[in-house]
Amino acid sequence: xxxxxxxxxxxxxxxxxxxxxxxxxxxxxxxxxxxxxxxxxxxxxxxxxxxxxxxxxxxxxxxxxxxxxxxxxxxxxxxxxxxxxxxxxxxxxxxxxxxxxxxxxxxxxxxxxxxxxxxxxxxxxxxxxxxxxxxxxxxxxxxxxxxxxxxxxxxxxxxxxxxxxxxxxxxxxxxxxxxxxxxxxxxxxxxxxxxxxxxxxxxxxxxxxxxxxxxxxxxxxxxxxxxxxxxxxxxxxxxxxxxxxxxxxxxxxxxxxxxxxxxxxxxxxxxxxxxxxxxxxxxxxxxxxxxxxxxxxxxxxxxxxxxxxxxxxxxxxxxxxxxxxxxxxxxxxxxxxxxxxxxxxxxxxxxxxxxxxxxxxxxxxxxxxxxxxxxxxxxxxxxxxxxxxxxxxxxxxxxxxxxxxxxxxxxxxxxxxxxxxxxxxxxxxxxxxxxxxxxxxxxxxxxxxxxxxxxxxxxxxxxxxxxxxxxxxxxxxxxxxxxxxxxxxxxxxxxxxxxxxxxxxxxxxxxxxxxxxxxxxxxxxxxxxxxxxxxxxxxxxxxxxxxxxxxxxxxxxxxxxxxxxxxxxxxxxxxxxxxxxxxxxxxxxxxxxxxxxxxxxxxxxxxxxxxxxxxxxxxxxxxxxxxxxxxxxxxxxxxxxxxxxxxxxxxxxxxxxxxxxxxxxxxxxxxxxxxxxxxxxxxxxxxxxxxxxxxxxxxxxxxxxxxxxxxxxxxxxxxxxxxxxxxxxxxxxxxxxxxx
Numbered sequence: 001x002x003x004x005x006x007x008x009x010x011x012x013x014x015x016x017x018x019x020x021x022x023x024x025x026x027x028x029x030x031x032x033x034x035x036x037x038x039x040x041x042x043x044x045x046x047x048x049x050x051x052x053x054x055x056x057x058x059x060x061x062x063x064x065x066x067x068x069x070x071x072x073x074x075x076x077x078x079x080x081x082x083x084x085x086x087x088x089x090x091x092x093x094x095x096x097x098x099x100x101x102x103x104x105x106x107x108x109x110x111x112x113x114x115x116x117x118x119x120x121x122x123x124x125x126x127x128x129x130x131x132x133x134x135x136x137x138x139x140x141x142x143x144x145x146x147x148x149x150x151x152x153x154x155x156x157x158x159x160x161x162x163x164x165x166x167x168x169x170x171x172x173x174x175x176x177x178x179x180x181x182x183x184x185x186x187x188x189x190x191x192x193x194x195x196x197x198x199x200x201x202x203x204x205x206x207x208x209x210x211x212x213x214x215x216x217x218x219x220x221x222x223x224x225x226x227x228x229x230x231x232x233x234x235x236x237x238x239x240x241x242x243x244x245x246x247x248x249x250x251x252x253x254x255x256x257x258x259x260x261x262x263x264x265x266x267x268x269x270x271x272x273x274x275x276x277x278x279x280x281x282x283x284x285x286x287x288x289x290x291x292x293x294x295x296x297x298x299x300x301x302x303x304x305x306x307x308x309x310x311x312x313x314x315x316x317x318x319x320x321x322x323x324x325x326x327x328x329x330x331x332x333x334x335x336x337x338x339x340x341x342x343x344x345x346x347x348x349x350x351x352x353x354x355x356x357x358x359x360x361x362x363x364x365x366x367x368x369x370x371x372x373x374x375x376x377x378x379x380x381x382x383x384x385x386x387x388x389x390x391x392x393x394x395x396x397x398x399x400x401x402x403x404x405x406x407x408x409x410x411x412x413x414x415x416x417x418x419x420x421x422x423x424x425x426x427x428x429x430x431x432x433x434x435x436x437x438x439x440x441x442x443x444x445x446x447x448x449x450x451x452x453x454x455x456x457x458x459x460x461x462x463x464x465x466x467x468x469x470x471x472x473x474x475x476x477x478x479x480x481x482x483x484x485x486x487x488x489x490x491x492x493x494x495x496x497x498x499x500x501x502x503x504x505x506x507x508x509x510x511x512x513x514x515x516x517x518x519x520x521x522x523x524x525x526x527x528x529x530x531x532x533x534x535x536x537x538x539x540x541x542x543x544x545x546x547x548x549x550x551x552x553x554x555x556x557x558x559x560x561x562x563x564x565x566x567x568x569x570x571x572x573x574x575x576x577x578x579x580x581x582x583x584x585x586x587x588x589x590x591x592x593x594x595x596x597x598x599x600x601x602x603x604x605x606x607x608x609x610x611x612x613x614x615x616x617x618x619x620x621x622x623x624x625x626x627x628x629x630x631x632x633x634x635x636x637x638x639x640x641x642x643x644x645x646x647x648x649x650x651x652x653x654x655x656x657x658x659x660x661x662x663x664x665x666x667x668x669x670x671x672x673x674x675x676x677x678x679x680x681x682x683x684x685x686x687x688x689x690x691x692x693x694x695x696x697x698x699x700x701x702x703x704x705x706x707x708x709x710x711x712x713x714x715x716x717x718x719x720x721x722x723x724x725x726x727x728x729x730x731x732x733x734x735x736x737x738x739x740x
Contacts, residue, residue, distance in 0.1 A: 002193075003056075003057065003189065004057060004096075004189050004192055005056075005057060005058065006057065006058045006059075006060070007057055007058070007059050007060070007096055007097070007185065007188055007189075007192070008060040008062075008091040008094070008095045008096050008097075008199065009032075009059070009060070009061050009062070009091075009095055009096065009097045009098070009099050009188065010061075010062045010064060010087045010088065010091065010095045010097075010098050010099070011025040011026075011028060011029055011061060011062065011063045011064060011099050011101060012025070012064050012066075012084065012087075012098055012099070012100055012101070012120065013025045013066050013100055013101040013102065014066050014067045014068060014069040014112070014115060014116070014119075015043075015066040015067065015068055015069065016068055016069055016070065022040075022043075022066070023066055023101045023102060023103060023136065024101055024103060024136030024172055025038075025044065025063055025064070025066065025099075025101045026038035026039065026040045026044060026063055027040050027136060027172040028099065028101050028134055028136055028170055028172060029050065029061045029063055030172075030175070031170060031171075031172050031175050031181065032054070032059065032061065032181055032184065032185075033050060033052040033054070033059060033061065034052065034054065034175065034178075034181070035052070037050035037052070037061075038050060038061075038063050042376060042379065043065070043066070043376060043377060043379060044063050044064065044065050044066065044379070045065060045083075045377065045378055045379020045380060045381055046065065046083050046379055046380060046381055047062055047063065047064050047065070047083055047084075047086050047087045047090055048062070048063045049061070049062050049063075049090045049091070050063070054181065054185065055182065055185070057185065060091050062087045062090045062091050062095070064083065064084050064087045065080045065083050065084060067080065067115065067119050068115075068342070069111075069112045069115050070111055070112075070115065071115060071343075072114070072115065072118055073115075073118035073119050073121070074344065074346055075343060075344050075346065076119065076344055077341070077342070077343065077344045077345075077386065077389070077390060078344060078389045078390050079381070079385065079386050079389040079390070081119075081122065082210055082213065082214055082389065084119070084122065085122050085123070085207065085210055086207075086210070086211070086214070088123075088200070088202050088207065089202070089207060089211070092202075093199065093201075093202065094199040094200045094201055094202050095130070095199060095200050096130065096188060096191065096192050096198060096199045096200070097130050097131070097132055097188045097191055097192075098120075098123075098127055098130055098131045098132075098200070099131075099132055099134045100116075100131055100132070100133050100134065100163075101134050101135075101136055102133060102134075102135055102136070103135070103136055103137075104135035104136060104137040104141050104146065104149075104169055105137075105141070105149065107153065108153040108155050108156040108159070109153070109155060109510075110155050110509065112155065113155040113158060113159065116159070123200075124203070126200065126201075127200065128162055128163060129191075130191060130199075130200045131163045131166070132163065132166045132167065132168060132184075132187060132188065132191070133159060133160060133163055133166065133167040133168075134167070134168050134169075134170055134184070135167060135168070135169045135170065136170055136172050137169055137170065137171045137172065137173075138171070138172065138173050139171070139173070140171065141169055141171075146169060166187060166191070168180075168183065168184045168187055170184060213389075214389070216388075217385055217388040217389045218385060218388075220384075220388040221382060221384035221385045221387070221388045222384070224384045224387065224388065224398075224403070225382075225384050227403065228403055231402075231403060232425070232428055235428035235429070235431055235432050236428060238431045238432065239427060239428065239431045246294070247294065247295045247296070247297065248291075248294055248295070248296045248297070248333055248334075248423065248426065249296075249297045249299075249328035249331070249332045249333050249436065250267070250296065250297065250298045250299070250328070250332060250333065250334050250335075250336055250426070251298075251299045251301065251324045251325065251328065251332045251334070251335045251336065251360075252264050252298060252299065252300050252301060252336045252338060252371075253301050253303075253321065253324070253335060253336070253337055253338070253356070253357070253360075254303055254337055254338030254339065254371075255303050255304055255305070255306050255307075255338075255349075255352065255353075256279050256303035256304065256305055256306065257303070257306070257340070258303060258338040258339060258340050258373060259338050259340055259373030259374060259408075259410050260281065260300055260301065260303055260338045261273040261274065261275045261280055261281055261300055262275050262373065262410035263336065263338055263371055263373055263408050263410055264287070264298045264300050265410070265413060266408055266409075266410055266412075266413050266415075266418070266419060267291075267296065267298055267419055267422065268287060268288075268289040268291070268296065268298055269289060269291060269413065269416065269419065270289060271413075272287035272289065272298070273285060273287060273300050279302075279303070279611055279612050279614060280614065281300050281301065281302050281303065281614075282302055282317075282320075282612075282613060282614040282615065282616045283302070283320055283616070284299055284300065284301055284302070284320050284321075284323050284324050284327055285299070285300045286298070286299050286300075286327050286328070287300070291419065291423065292420065292423065294423075296423075297328050299324045299327045299328050299332070301320060301321050301324045302317045302320050302321065304317065304352060304356050305577050305578070305612075306349070306352070307346075307348035307349045307351070307352045308352055308578070309351055309352060309355055310352070310355035310356050310358075310359070311355075311579065311581075312578045312579055313356065313579070314576075314577070314578075314579060314621060314624065314625060315579075315624040315625055315626070316448075316451065316616070316620055316621060316624045316625075318359055319444055319447055319448050319451075319624070320448075321356065321359045321360070322359050322360070322441060322444045323444045323445065323448065324360075325360060325439055325441070326441065326442075326444060326445060330436065331436045331439065332367065332436060333367070333426060333429075333430050333436045334367055334368070334369055334426045334429060334430070335357075335360060335364050335367050335368045335369070336368075336369055336371045337353070337357065337368050337369070337370050337371060337401070338371045338373050339353075339370055339371070339372055339373070339397070340372075340373050340374045340377075341372050341373065341374045341375065341377040341378060341383070341386060341407075342374045342377045344390065345390050345393050345394040345397065346393060347393060349393070350393040350396060350397065353397065354400075360439070361439045363439065364439075365400050365401060365402075366402070366433055367429065367433060367436075368400075368401045368404070369401065369404045369405065369406060369422075369425060369426065369429065370397060370398070370401050370404065370405040370406070371405075371406055371408055371422075372386075372405060372406065372407045372408065373408055373410055374409075374410070375407040375408055375409035375410075375418075376409050376411055376412075378407065383405065383407050387405075402429075404425065404429060406418075406421070406422045406425055408422070451620055451623050451624045452620060454619075454623045455617055455619035455620040455622075455623050456617075456619075458619045458622070458623065458638075459617060459619050461638075462619075462638050465638060466661070469661060469665060470661070473661075473664050473665070479534075479535070479660065480535060480568075480660055480663055480668075481534070481535060481536065482535065482536045482537075482538070483535055483536070483537050483538070483568055483569075483656070483659060483660070483663070484537075484538040484540075484563040484566070484567045484568050484569075484670065485502075485537075485538070485539055485540070485563075485567055485568060485569040485570070485571055485659065486540040486542065486559050486560060486563065486567045486569075486570050486571070487499055487539065487540065487541050487542060487571050487573055487606075488542055488545070488556065488570055488571065488572050488573065488591070489542075489544060489545070489572060489573030489574065490544055490545060490546065490573075490574075490575075490584065491544030491545070491546055492544065492575065492578075493544065493573045493574060493575045493608060494573055494575055494608035494609060494643075495541055495542070495544065495573045496508035496509065496510040496541050497510050497608065498571070498573055498606060498608055498643055499528065499539045499541050501643060501651075501652060502537065502539055502652060502655065503528060503529075503530045503532070503537060503539055504530070504532060504652065505530060507528040507530075508526065508528060508539075508541045524543065524555060525540055525541065525542045525543065525555055525556070525558065525559035525562055526540070526541050526562070527539065527540045527541075527562040527563060528541075532652075532656075533653075533656075535656070537656075538563045540559050540560075540562045540563050540567070542555070542556045542559045543555050543556060545587060545588070545591055546587065550587075550590070550591075553590075553591060553594065556591065557591075557594045557595070560595075560671065560673070565670060565672075566670040566671045566672055567602070567670060567671050568602065568659065568662070568663050568666075568670050568671070569602055569603070569604055569659050569662055569663075569671075570595075570599060570602055570603045570604075570671070571603075571604055571605075571606045572588070572603060572604070572605050572606065572632065572636070573606050573608055574605060574606070574607050574608070574629075574632070575607075575608050575609050576607045576608065576609045576610060576612050576613050576618070576621055576642070577609040577612040579625060579626075580625060580626075580628050580629040580632065581628055582626075582627075582628050584628060585628040585631055585632065588632070595671070595673060596673055598671070598672075599671060600635050600636065600637075601637075601665075601666060602662065602666060602670075602671045603635070603636045603639070604636055604639040604640065604641065604658060604659065604662060605632060605633055605636050605639065605640040605641070606640070606641050606642075606643055606655070607621070607640060607641070607642045607643065608643050609644075610642040610643050610644035610651070611644045613642065618640065618642050622640075639658065639662065641654065641655045641658055643655070
């Protein structure tokens, strides 16, 4: 094989792989060229080209923007998608190879495969013939370790097979080892020698259209900049005779993970609001600071779930968003709507923004400034270019807000210039509006107070009911050697993740993102089991049921056959970040009717997405969400539990205790369908320690005690909301960790 005189390669890859935000594309490029040509301290926002010579061969590399691995292509900004395809024009007549860069020890679940296929789909099917997977490493990685890693992730095996097993492990911290680069170049040369035409051919017609669209966006961006400047100049002229040194009151709204709390901290110049990887704001919070000799008040609000319509947002969150206006009386000067630049502003996102903003009233738009967060995502590009590329939905938002917007880089809290400029824009808007926004609703505070007080009463009653049950069955053996359960729930409720959490191991395939839920959701029931704390736990995962379809009903009903002789418990999984509607109630009624009326005595509600609640008691969610959810909880005799599927620990132990209580409450019997009850009674029921009459007498006494318990208030409010959320036992079990 003759050594090539020239090699052209395009670096592609995603971001945030198993907690690693960057894939290492730029570092791989620097390692190949033997010098630092691509910046590694910031994101690659637009295509960058670099050239060099390695062992007498001219090397041309093009670095490209990365996509989020858990995003579908629909949720990747259009600017980034166009920029990826523009990479081909920087290495004419076309690249010899595409280097797909992955961190060598990162996870690679099914959702990442979907994202990869969608994002490189714009290049066409021929791209696979020109692709090598480059695994970026920051330490020595043995071949056996690598092979074991690949075995753990079937979709990674699929990827290597798709690339005809072409891959290379590159230590990006060891630039002095030229042999690893030489080996990679040899593998590229093999592709060049076998592929017809030697390089990836460009569809000039398609790229001409994309280039035309990009140039058009740049022209419109310039026009927008000029229009905004004229608008600001006019408003500044109105301000000359007005005082702009008074207090400033601001409300920050937006979707979760849109950077609301981070943006508020930048504005206040201090870490006033809690920020972490999960949801941190479940109630409105008010913080103040003195900025440029002015008292600035910022109200942070709960975020809605990404692109969910307002109908899927919990009632408590909606009340909190409305309440934000009351917390900065007599009214806010500005509503700052956070929109992350790192996410596409598509139709579903637009709908979510419009519906949630309407909670503040139609006049709120006149006082709104769009606050683009993740300003570091822009790189050397301008926000105006992004706006014009994302049309028509972002164009709609600009019109709705009177073309008022600002970019904030939340990572740079010390940059006071961006805060000063934002305050200037707010003052200009206030001058144009003639004052602040006034819409105070006293009923909101009253509703929230009623909900919180009622939730406390419910909490006391449930604890008291459990205590009576424990006293009533005192002396019974709560420890069961086997525990069988069936998980039921809507699509996207978190059933499979809950099964993995219960078993403390990744056994059920899960979908980590809504965009791919329908592609990867289980269509058949499956059973997994594991021994935990001397108890053999069997979990059956079922297909998700839908309020609009009964397609999976037969499969769900037959799921009980996977855990013979029958399940001890049915766990109805409900996501705490979404609403349980009247339609859901009717669909669940029909589904459960297939099991017979006795099924409810074996049922417990498991609320997932406990991180969404943060420190808010689950009883507030139950009380506020309406009659449908109350019906479900009441049908399960107030048996419920909360799971945060991103952590393990005591929550699993507490659930097991509640299930053991359920087994004892059912006299140790598992569930039997109505038609099989008589036939199976003798075969599978364990010998009873009491006669039927004695059991009936006990049950009657129990009912009387429970009725009294519901009306006797408990004064025990010593538990924190987090303790109350998990249950009434204070147990510290061994740590339960996942083993992937």
